[in-house]
Amino acid sequence: MNIQVLFTIQKQLNDRIVEEHQLKEQDLFKEKLLAFLVEVGELANETRCFKYWSRKSSSERSVILEEYVDGLHFVLTLGLSLGFENIKLNDSGNLDQSVTKQFLLIMKQTHQLDMHRTKDQYQQLVDSFLQLGNQLGFSHAEIEESYLHKNKVNHQRQDEGY
Numbered sequence: 001m002n003i004q005v006l007f008t009i010q011k012q013l014n015d016r017i018v019e020e021h022q023l024k025e026q027d028l029f030k031e032k033l034l035a036f037l038v039e040v041g042e043l044a045n046e047t048r049c050f051k052y053w054s055r056k057s058s059s060e061r062s063v064i065l066e067e068y069v070d071g072l073h074f075v076l077t078l079g080l081s082l083g084f085e086n087i088k089l090n091d092s093g094n095l096d097q098s099v100t101k102q103f104l105l106i107m108k109q110t111h112q113l114d115m116h117r118t119k120d121q122y123q124q125l126v127d128s129f130l131q132l133g134n135q136l137g138f139s140h141a142e143i144e145e146s147y148l149h150k151n152k153v154n155h156q157r158q159d160e161g162y
Contacts, residue, residue, distance in 0.1 A: 001140035007085045009151055010076040016158060029081050033114055036074035040106055043067040047136070049099040061137075068133055069146045073154070075129050078113065084122045089130065089140070102132045 018024055044050060046059040046067050058064065079085055097105075109125040133143055 001089065001144040003087065003089055004085070006072075006144070006147060007076055007080060009148070010073060011080055013073075013151060013154055013158075014077055014080060016155070020158060029078075030114075032074060032077050032081055033110060036071060036078060037107060037110055039067065039071040039074055040103060040110075043071055044100075044103045047099060049103070064136060065138055065142065065146050066150065068136060068138060069143065069150045071129065072143065072147055073150070075126060079122055079126070082117055082119075082122060084119045087119075087123050087126055090123075090127045097135075099132070099135050102128065102135055106132060 043064065046064050048054065048056065048058045079087065106125065106128045109121070109128055113121045113125055
């Protein structure tokens with residue numbers, strides 16, 4: 001996965017949204033943080049990893065991948081907002097940690113990024129998010145392919161006045 005290319009593609013979508021919705025003068029960082037957390041929550045809901053009270057299985061893999069990629073759109077957006085586009089791909093974290101704990105770590109790191117908007121803090125969040133993708137069984141290639149597809153859908157939604 002070429003993260004630099006994904007940042008470039010995400011910037012194009014973000015710039016389009018800001019322009020078309022006349023948001024140039026607004027600081028949207030808090031909205032972007034919340035959007036990311038909501039997407040992470042939607043992803044957790046589809047995996048059902050925390051639903052100890054239920055016997056229902058998780059959603060189909062394709063649904064989980066689409067939710068993961070929605071989160072990727074916003075994690076890239078956070079980096080663009082902070083000017084942290086030059087990061088490394090590192091998803092070789094603790095595979096023994098449960099998926100539930102990984103979700104909680106991501107949420108904690110998102111709040112920490114809000115308090116400490118540093119490149120190191122952002123890199124930790126990206127690492128944890130990529131690790132989650134790894135834990136969910138997604139390859140970099142399928143994440144990138146799904147991201148590119150969803151990005152086209154997002155542009156189409158803007159065309160349709162979403």
